[in-house]
Amino acid sequence: MTWKPSTIAFFVLPALAVYGLFVIYPTFSGLLLSLTDSKGVGQGQFIGLANYARMLEDSQVRTALLNTVIYTVLVTFFQNALGLGLAVWLGNMPELRNSLRVVFLLPSMLSMLVVGFIWSYLFSPLGGPINEMLQALGLGSLKRVWLGDPGIALFSIVGVHVWMYLGHSTAIFLAGYLGLPSELRDSAAIDGATGWVRFWRVEWPLLAPATTVAVTLTLLGSSKTFELPFVLTRGGPGDATMLSSLTVFQNAFAGERFGYATAIALVTLVGVVIISNVVSSALRRREQLI
Amino acid sequence: MKKALIGIGFSVAALTLALSNAQDQTTLKILGFKVGAELAALPALNERFTKETGIKVEYEAISDAGGFAEVIRTRFAGGDVPDVFMNHGRDEAKTFAPAGYMADLSAEPWVKTLTASAASVAKIGGKTYLLPAEFVSLGLYYNTALLEKAGIKSLPQTYSQFLSALNTSKTKGINPFLVPGKDGWAFVTSLIMATELWRTNPDLTEDMLAGKVKFDSTGWRTVFTNLANLGKRGLIDTTLNLGIDGSQAMNEFKAGRLAFLVHGSWEVTGLKKNFPNLKFGFMGFPSGPANTKPVGIVLPGVAWAVSAKSKNAVAARKYVAFWAQEKNLNDWLVSANAFSPLKGGVVPLPSEMKPFSDAAADDRAINFPLADWPAGFQDAYAKATIEAMQGKDIRTILRGLDQSFSKK
Numbered sequence: 001m002t003w004k005p006s007t008i009a010f011f012v013l014p015a016l017a018v019y020g021l022f023v024i025y026p027t028f029s030g031l032l033l034s035l036t037d038s039k040g041v042g043q044g045q046f047i048g049l050a051n052y053a054r055m056l057e058d059s060q061v062r063t064a065l066l067n068t069v070i071y072t073v074l075v076t077f078f079q080n081a082l083g084l085g086l087a088v089w090l091g092n093m094p095e096l097r098n099s100l101r102v103v104f105l106l107p108s109m110l111s112m113l114v115v116g117f118i119w120s121y122l123f124s125p126l127g128g129p130i131n132e133m134l135q136a137l138g139l140g141s142l143k144r145v146w147l148g149d150p151g152i153a154l155f156s157i158v159g160v161h162v163w164m165y166l167g168h169s170t171a172i173f174l175a176g177y178l179g180l181p182s183e184l185r186d187s188a189a190i191d192g193a194t195g196w197v198r199f200w201r202v203e204w205p206l207l208a209p210a211t212t213v214a215v216t217l218t219l220l221g222s223s224k225t226f227e228l229p230f231v232l233t234r235g236g237p238g239d240a241t242m243l244s245s246l247t248v249f250q251n252a253f254a255g256e257r258f259g260y261a262t263a264i265a266l267v268t269l270v271g272v273v274i275i276s277n278v279v280s281s282a283l284r285r286r287e288q289l290i
Numbered sequence: 291m292k293k294a295l296i297g298i299g300f301s302v303a304a305l306t307l308a309l310s311n312a313q314d315q316t317t318l319k320i321l322g323f324k325v326g327a328e329l330a331a332l333p334a335l336n337e338r339f340t341k342e343t344g345i346k347v348e349y350e351a352i353s354d355a356g357g358f359a360e361v362i363r364t365r366f367a368g369g370d371v372p373d374v375f376m377n378h379g380r381d382e383a384k385t386f387a388p389a390g391y392m393a394d395l396s397a398e399p400w401v402k403t404l405t406a407s408a409a410s411v412a413k414i415g416g417k418t419y420l421l422p423a424e425f426v427s428l429g430l431y432y433n434t435a436l437l438e439k440a441g442i443k444s445l446p447q448t449y450s451q452f453l454s455a456l457n458t459s460k461t462k463g464i465n466p467f468l469v470p471g472k473d474g475w476a477f478v479t480s481l482i483m484a485t486e487l488w489r490t491n492p493d494l495t496e497d498m499l500a501g502k503v504k505f506d507s508t509g510w511r512t513v514f515t516n517l518a519n520l521g522k523r524g525l526i527d528t529t530l531n532l533g534i535d536g537s538q539a540m541n542e543f544k545a546g547r548l549a550f551l552v553h554g555s556w557e558v559t560g561l562k563k564n565f566p567n568l569k570f571g572f573m574g575f576p577s578g579p580a581n582t583k584p585v586g587i588v589l590p591g592v593a594w595a596v597s598a599k600s601k602n603a604v605a606a607r608k609y610v611a612f613w614a615q616e617k618n619l620n621d622w623l624v625s626a627n628a629f630s631p632l633k634g635g636v637v638p639l640p641s642e643m644k645p646f647s648d649a650a651a652d653d654r655a656i657n658f659p660l661a662d663w664p665a666g667f668q669d670a671y672a673k674a675t676i677e678a679m680q681g682k683d684i685r686t687i688l689r690g691l692d693q694s695f696s697k698k
Contacts (some may be wrong), residue, residue, distance in 0.1 A: 040363055126538055147472065148532035236676060253360045
């Protein structure tokens with residue numbers, strides 16, 4: 001069936017209009033805003049590329065971008081590695097699978113802000129449950145100021161993020177795992193491949209499509225994280241947990257530098273788009289090798 | 291049948307009349323940052339306003355932690371303006387008034403009743419945009435029972451006495467002091483430690499704005515060194531303090547486990563009501579050398595403003611004027627333990643605040659300097675206090691502050 005151009009346009013235009021209104025227009029509007037000294041109220045003056053030049057000298061922005069990369073890499077790795085491990089375990093435990101799948105998904109159903117406040121209480125160095133539990137277990141030497149020590153604060157937040165979204169990765173990998181052809185597993189077993197060898201040589205390569213989805217979603221989700229560090233540390237101590245999203249927020253609202261904040265947001269956006277495309281392309285190439 | 295029809299007719303007529311009355315009644319939309327227990331006398335005052343004027347009030351509360359500053363900015367930018375809104379002193383007004391978002395209240399009769407300091411808070415560019423509804427205070431809470439237990443007979447008056455009290459408390463196994471670094475309380479603590487600078491030079495803020503006094507100067511070096519030394523001398527656990535916020539520190543004080551804490555006077559009512567066994571007081575901070583007395587900080591708290599684009603401008607102005615009446619304002623001030631912005635306004639304060647009110651009466655209270663520092667500088671200053679607590683080089687920190695101050 002061949003459709004007339006007008007028919008195609010009839011179906012495509014509404015979606016294009018919505019996309020243009022909510023994605024294209026704000027992006028270009030943001031680009032223009034980033035070329036001004038806007039304070040967020042009233043009209044800003046055009047200042048060319050001054051905001052972008054300022055970013056090069058701003059150590060906080062450099063730290064925030066580096067922290068964002070570290071945060072994204074750690075969350076993407078641990079969330080998917082643990083999610084994969086749990087999926088394989090659940091895949092071989094049919095009697096527990098359905099109930100535990102829901103249990104692992106529960107944290108992601110909570111609001112990120114709520115999760116932040118809950119963990120702020122759990123992490124408290126003043127009688128917080130985590131330190132008290134360590135003490136009760138005779139592991140008092142492991143007690144830490146989880147959010148106040150610059151050396152571990154970022155990792156504490158990574159831990160919360162992974163805890164919250166572990167169920168997502170698990171669900172994606174589990175769906176892929178349960179969809180693997182059983183005859184391939186049987187064939188591998190007949191050939192003597194069991195346990196780790198079977199997983200590494202047969203199952204893991206076949207999970208490539210699930211890996212692409214899980215890694216890409218985690219990458220995009222973690223690179224724009226804002227709520228957790230906002231509630232747990234506000235970017236501190238110092239800039240130890242400052243992420244680019246927090247820098248954008250602080251510059252826009254506390255610093256009244258909307259133009260500058262928009263420039264940081266756009267640079268972050270470009271970085272995320274490039275990295276996610278590179279990773280996604282690499283993962284898709286891997287899929288084609290199956 | 292006839293009776294039933296008449297009955298229905300009357301019912302419809304009554305309903306129509308009620309609806310039409312409801313539509314005629316003006317409803318003011320008010321946006322504020324006071325929530326929960328902080329609302330104090332606000333709901334009762336709103337009810338009284340409605341009773342007196344027939345104007346309904348819809349108060350929407352968005353806490354500071356919930357993003358009041360961001361929400362109100364976004365609403366103004368989007369044209370969804372409240373009729374009346376709260377300001378943190380003049381923080382919002384400094385941006386909103388020049389942008390044309392706030393109504394000029396200069397001609398309102400209550401303007402003449404404001405004290406000089408309240409009038410200066412209310413003015414932006416020579417016009418009055420605000421009704422400052424209170425002056426709150428920042429000072430030093432002390433736990434009387436713990437000080438007695440430590441054998442501390444009198445309240446510290448100087449910084450060396452304060453350090454001595456911290457040392458004594460610590461040796462008796464009492465947590466002496468907290469400087470919570472996760473939110474703004476570390477920089478408030480550093481500012482109150484700096485009150486000695488304003489005591490010796492009341493024009494310090496103006497001198498700094500004019501570039502005559504720099505952060506990289508003897509006075510500020512002493513303040514930041516004193517802050518850093520609290521950790522170095524083991525009087526506070528720096529890492530622990532960087533991991534807690536002001537409310538967590540206040541919870542320690544409420545639990546009776548902390549000797550001293552810098553915080554705001556608005557906690558006094560809650561402490562008295564909810565922790566009747568807690569014996570405490572609220573005083574200025576002993577920041578000076580020998581033969582000086584503690585100095586406190588006062589700052590404009592709630593201030594009311596009217597949106598320039600309010601559709602109920604007359605009613606909105608009536609609401610602000612209602613707050614400016616002494617009998618109404620005093621109810622609020624008593625519930626918030628705050629000082630009056632009105633000429634001759636005297637508000638009874640709890641006995642726990644006597645050391646502070648004595649300091650204020652003795653002219654030993656400075657205005658909160660951040661209100662006059664450049665917009666956006668607060669973040670740089672807050673970061674500097676954390677860096678000092680972390681042990682970074684003080685002069686490098688202060689030179690960085692000078693750069694940030696001049697750039698704003």
